[in-house]
Amino acid sequence: LVRYDFEVEKMHEKLISNLAVLYQKLRNFHWNYTGTSFVSVHKFLEAEYEALSEDIDELAEFIRAKDEKPLSTLKEFLDNTELKEEYSNDVLPLVIKDYEKIISDLDSFETEDKIEEDVLLGIQKRMSKSLWMLKSMKV
Numbered sequence: 569l570v571r572y573d574f575e576v577e578k579m580h581e582k583l584i585s586n587l588a589v590l591y592q593k594l595r596n597f598h599w600n601y602t603g604t605s606f607v608s609v610h611k612f613l614e615a616e617y618e619a620l621s622e623d624i625d626e627l628a629e630f631i632r633a634k635d636e637k638p639l640s641t642l643k644e645f646l647d648n649t650e651l652k653e654e655y656s657n658d659v660l661p662l663v664i665k666d667y668e669k670i671i672s673d674l675d676s677f678e679t680e681d682k683i684e685e686d687v688l689l690g691i692q693k694r695m696s697k698s699l700w701m702l703k704s705m706k707v
């Protein structure tokens with residue numbers, strides 16, 4: 569049985585909006601960060617937004633496969649995100665805060681849909697590993 573109730577739809581809308589805003593934040597940080605660790609931070613952030621782009625695609629196409637419509641425009645993402653569009657050259661704490669928020673949201677979501685669980689767990693697993701790396705970086 570395919571379950572796509574209101575609560576699930578809201579969770580997907582919030583998640584895809586948070587991921588899409590985070591994607592652009594990572595690009596902003598990748599472009600504008602300056603410091604002695606420029607090369608490593610710049611490259612790490614690029615790898616992160618590329619991986620996040622794949623995550624967003626997985627989630628959107630999972631929703632399409634359920635014959636639903638994912639939020640798809642920048643306006644929809646901004647209207648539904650819980651993340652702030654912010655910039656500080658002290659980029660790591662900002663990235664860590666957003667990763668922790670999204671990982672914790674994913675943690676509290678339960679589903680009996682095995683494919684959905686796999687999609688969400690895949691995102692959570694990847695982001696958790698990146699969070700460990702972010703916390704291990706000293707800049």
Ligand SMILES: [Fe+2]
Binds near residue numbers: 598614
């Ligand atoms: Fe680049």
